[in-house]
Amino acid sequence: MIEVRNLSKSFDNKQVLKDISAVFENGKTNLIIGRSGSGKTVLMKSIIGLHRVDAGEILYDGRDLTKMRFRDIKELRKEVGMLFQGSALFDSLTVFENVMFPLEMFSSMTKKEMVERAEFCINRVNLTEAKDKYPSEISGGMQKRAAIARSIALNPKYLFCDEPNSGLDPQTSLVIDQLIKEITQEFDITTIINTHDMNSVMGIGDNIIFIHEGQKEWQGSKDEIFDCQNQNLNDFVFASDLYKKIKKAHNNNP
Amino acid sequence: MQWLKTIGQYFILIKTVFTKPDRWKMFFRQLPKEMENLGVNSLGIVIIISIFIGAIMTIQTKLNTENPLLPRYSTGLVTRDTLLLEFSSTIMCLILAGKVGSNIASEIGTMRITEQIDALEIMGVNSANYLILPKIVAFVLLMPFLVIFSMGVGLLGGYMVAEFSDVITVTDYVYGIQYAFIPYYVTYAIVKSLVFAFIITSVAAFYGYYAYGGALEVGKASTKAVVNSSVLILLFNLILTNLMLV
Numbered sequence: 332m333i334e335v336r337n338l339s340k341s342f343d344n345k346q347v348l349k350d351i352s353a354v355f356e357n358g359k360t361n362l363i364i365g366r367s368g369s370g371k372t373v374l375m376k377s378i379i380g381l382h383r384v385d386a387g388e389i390l391y392d393g394r395d396l397t398k399m400r401f402r403d404i405k406e407l408r409k410e411v412g413m414l415f416q417g418s419a420l421f422d423s424l425t426v427f428e429n430v431m432f433p434l435e436m437f438s439s440m441t442k443k444e445m446v447e448r449a450e451f452c453i454n455r456v457n458l459t460e461a462k463d464k465y466p467s468e469i470s471g472g473m474q475k476r477a478a479i480a481r482s483i484a485l486n487p488k489y490l491f492c493d494e495p496n497s498g499l500d501p502q503t504s505l506v507i508d509q510l511i512k513e514i515t516q517e518f519d520i521t522t523i524i525n526t527h528d529m530n531s532v533m534g535i536g537d538n539i540i541f542i543h544e545g546q547k548e549w550q551g552s553k554d555e556i557f558d559c560q561n562q563n564l565n566d567f568v569f570a571s572d573l574y575k576k577i578k579k580a581h582n583n584n585p
Numbered sequence: 586m587q588w589l590k591t592i593g594q595y596f597i598l599i600k601t602v603f604t605k606p607d608r609w610k611m612f613f614r615q616l617p618k619e620m621e622n623l624g625v626n627s628l629g630i631v632i633i634i635s636i637f638i639g640a641i642m643t644i645q646t647k648l649n650t651e652n653p654l655l656p657r658y659s660t661g662l663v664t665r666d667t668l669l670l671e672f673s674s675t676i677m678c679l680i681l682a683g684k685v686g687s688n689i690a691s692e693i694g695t696m697r698i699t700e701q702i703d704a705l706e707i708m709g710v711n712s713a714n715y716l717i718l719p720k721i722v723a724f725v726l727l728m729p730f731l732v733i734f735s736m737g738v739g740l741l742g743g744y745m746v747a748e749f750s751d752v753i754t755v756t757d758y759v760y761g762i763q764y765a766f767i768p769y770y771v772t773y774a775i776v777k778s779l780v781f782a783f784i785i786t787s788v789a790a791f792y793g794y795y796a797y798g799g800a801l802e803v804g805k806a807s808t809k810a811v812v813n814s815s816v817l818i819l820l821f822n823l824i825l826t827n828l829m830l831v
Binding site: 379381405406407408409411413415416417419420421422432433435436437491 | 607608610611695696699700701703704706707708709710
């Protein structure tokens with residue numbers, strides 16, 4: 332579980348995060364949603380430790396990241412997996428070598444155990460047939476799946492996903508969302524997903540945090556979002572005609 | 586004061602690079618790859634340029650020193666000393682700054698803008714150490730061999746002029762390149778090449794590592810890497826020549 336308490340962050344006297352408190356539970360897909368420029372990426376990067384916050388606490392199962400030294404943060408990061416927007420696979424390595432990389436760098440496994448673990452992760456994301464291909468030789472969806480395999484190689488306790496569906500077609504997005512949800516539940520990971528994909532919100536939003544102009548305006552689940560009275564959230568989530576109709580239908584048949 | 590900030594940033598990066606690798610096994614796996622990529626793959630350009638410059642230098646020296654007072658071996662001697670003292674160490678390094686420097690800056694720059702470096706950092710890897718140290722070590726280790734190789738090929742270029750043209754006789758040329766040989770010149774060239782190899786790799790890696798934005802910034806980083814490492818090579822050439830020869 333990750334808990335943030337009274338988090339504030341400014342850049343050049345502009346306050347980007349304003350006193351945010353939230354709990355991200357393990358075994359659940361925790362979504363941070365908000366418009367572009369709302370501060371959701373800064374919030375995620377602050378939680379990971381890429382930004383030093385001005386005030387507040389970031390507790391990883393009780394361990395406060397803001398009070399850690401660089402060496403301790405480095406150690407903590409071995410428990411963290413991250414799925415980047417552009418996958419961030421290493422171009423010069425095959426899918427298999429990409430998944431092997433964190434194992435070879437940090438695990439104390441034997442070579443055989445590493446290969447078994449890498450193959451397990453690749454099988455888990457259904458990429459066995461592409462394991463010897465380079466990132467440039469596979470599709471965007473396959474790259475995302477390979478990145479998921481790499482991020483779970485070291486059995487992380489915490490998984491961060493930065494806009495995992497960016498650049499993917501709706502069908503592939505659903506596959507990726509489902510995969511993240513399954514992995515989260517299967518390995519009891521605390522997963523935090525930064526997204527503005529409404530399909531993800533409706534599909535895997537176990538715990539949703541809505542950020543507006545640097546403030547947390549709403550927190551709840553995908554089932555509660557239809558009954559939410561927050562105007563900013565409604566403007567954001569139900570922006571398209573399709574979602575407006577869905578909300579109308581829901582309100583007419585609660 | 587931007588230049589002061591840049592110098593500070595450079596030394597902070599160098600301090601991060603020269604730390605103990607997270608895993609020596611990974612370092613020693615990267616090292617031969619970088620040796621091949623930066624050193625062995627540069628052999629082609631070293632051969633072509635050295636052989637032509639050696640040949641041209643022999644012709645030019647002979648044509649511009651047509652004087653009965655000068656001994657006939659002077660052409661070979663001048664060609665050899667020019668190759669040893671300046672061409673194979675300095676000019677060759679300037680050329681390699683273009684090839685190797687742009688390669689390193691664009692590779693690391695692209696890794697930066699595609700979040701591959703962030704991915705390493707999130708994993709807890711010292712990305713600067715993992716990416717840059719093998720490149721510096723590989724190129725510094727191979728550079729003396731490239732320089733000595735360039736000297737040999739350059740002399741061969743001159744020999745081919747003597748063998749296949751009437752500009753100079755083979756006897757005069759071979760006598761000239763052996764006459765009054767000072768082994769210290771080779772030491773001087775190797776010391777210079779080690780310093781230049783460090784400059785090329787570290788400066789290029791620096792500009793690549795701090796490239797932010799998109800393809801345009803990677804291109805700019807690559808250009809800055811080549812220009813600034815070339816200027817530094819010329820500056821350190823002057824310093825080292827003063828220290829070692831004057």
